[in-house]
Amino acid sequence: MPDILDEIKRDTVIRRVVVSRSHIWFFLLYFPHYIDYPLSIFHKDMFHITEDKSNKLVIVMAFRGSGKSTIMNTSNTLWSILSKRKKFVVIASKTKRQARSHFENILNELEYNELLKSDFGPFNISPEEGSSYSIVIPSVGAKIMTIASGVGMRGIRYGSHRPDLIICDDIEDMSFVQTEKSRDLAQQWFITEIMPAGDGNTQIVVLGNLLHKESLLMKLKKDIEDSKLSGIFRAYPIVDDSGKILWPERYSEEDIDKLKKQIGDEQTWGREYLLHQPPKSTRFFYYYGQNDPLYQLAKRQHLEGKRSGKNKRLIDTHLTGYRISVPIVEDEYAIKSVMCDLQTDKQTPFDFEEGL
Numbered sequence: 348m349p350d351i352l353d354e355i356k357r358d359t360v361i362r363r364v365v366v367s368r369s370h371i372w373f374f375l376l377y378f379p380h381y382i383d384y385p386l387s388i389f390h391k392d393m394f395h396i397t398e399d400k401s402n403k404l405v406i407v408m409a410f411r412g413s414g415k416s417t418i419m420n421t422s423n424t425l426w427s428i429l430s431k432r433k434k435f436v437v438i439a440s441k442t443k444r445q446a447r448s449h450f451e452n453i454l455n456e457l458e459y460n461e462l463l464k465s466d467f468g469p470f471n472i473s474p475e476e477g478s479s480y481s482i483v484i485p486s487v488g489a490k491i492m493t494i495a496s497g498v499g500m501r502g503i504r505y506g507s508h509r510p511d512l513i514i515c516d517d518i519e520d521m522s523f524v525q526t527e528k529s530r531d532l533a534q535q536w537f538i539t540e541i542m543p544a545g546d547g548n549t550q551i552v553v554l555g556n557l558l559h560k561e562s563l564l565m566k567l568k569k570d571i572e573d574s575k576l577s578g579i580f581r582a583y584p585i586v587d588d589s590g591k592i593l594w595p596e597r598y599s600e601e602d603i604d605k606l607k608k609q610i611g612d613e614q615t616w617g618r619e620y621l622l623h624q625p626p627k628s629t630r631f632f633y634y635y636g637q638n639d640p641l642y643q644l645a646k647r648q649h650l651e652g653k654r655s656g657k658n659k660r661l662i663d664t665h666l667t668g669y670r671i672s673v674p675i676v677e678d679e680y681a682i683k684s685v686m687c688d689l690q691t692d693k694q695t696p697f698d699f700e701e702g703l
């Protein structure tokens with residue numbers, strides 16, 4: 348491949364023909380500064396997915412540091428625009444700060460990537476700012492817009508073009524998915540704003556990590572598996588269930604072990620890298636003796652065997668900012684509590700101040 352790559356680099360005409368047809372060649376030629384390690388099989392799968400026009404809905408869950416955003420967001424956006432496959436790309440993320448970061452990544456490539464400018468420029472970029480960040484590229488008659496989740500998408504166009512590529516990159520985060528209300532809001536926004544925003548040729552790409560068993564990504568995965576939605580789902584853990592390392596060109600077994608120790612937390616490692624369903628979190632409840640009304644409420648629910656989310660949220664509303672569990676310490680005077688795992692009911696006493 349190095350000989351072929353060198354030959355393509357020397358011939359502008361061949362290069363432009365090749366990259367207009369192949370996303371992976373586009374990436375290899377114009378994004379070598381992103382390539383610190385050889386690409387693996389799962390990267391090539393990502394490129395093939397972006398090239399297949401029949402994939403109208405693509406859900407990709409991949410381990411942190413896998414390169415999913417670089418390939419399926421930044422590179423995919425520029426390849427789709429400059430190869431004239433797409434005219435109006437919208438990139439959505441959780442916050443406006445993230446939206447600006449995506450905007451700046453793309454703008455930097457258009458302004459400072461010399462080979463890209465030589466082959467496709469001059470771009471005559473017209474940046475726009477407001478509730479979103481936009482780049483208009485008149486030379487190819489295209490627009491790129493980055494937005495934060497929750498922004499209305501109804502009726503947006505670039506000239507006569509509705510969004511024909513919509514990329515949702517990390518539109519949820521750990522704090523957001525912890526409540527049912529937040530998860531419902533994200534799903535409602537996706538269904539009512541993102542899904543109808545394009546037309547019959549629009550491709551929607553959703554990128555993220557495993558945050559919650561009822562997160563948007565997991566709901567879309569289930570809907571695809573249940574044939575309620577047409578689409579494809581891919582999960583790329585750093586190590587699969589058989590122990591196979593997904594990116595052996597970068598990680599040895601020793602590297603995996605070192606990274607796991609560097610992360611230092613089993614739940615984070617399982618969620619962010621192995622893409623395992625996160626267990627129910629251990630919750631904490633603080634009380635001042637057994638006569639405290641909140642203690643009495645929680646204990647009564649515990650003794651009655653009530654574990655429903657509704658009951659737990661009832662106590663949550665009284666303990667804003669705290670996580671809870673069921674206390675069972677019978678100590679009227681000491682300020683003590685119990686850490687109780689709601690899955691196993693294993694109890695560990697600890698001091699109140701330490702618990703804070």
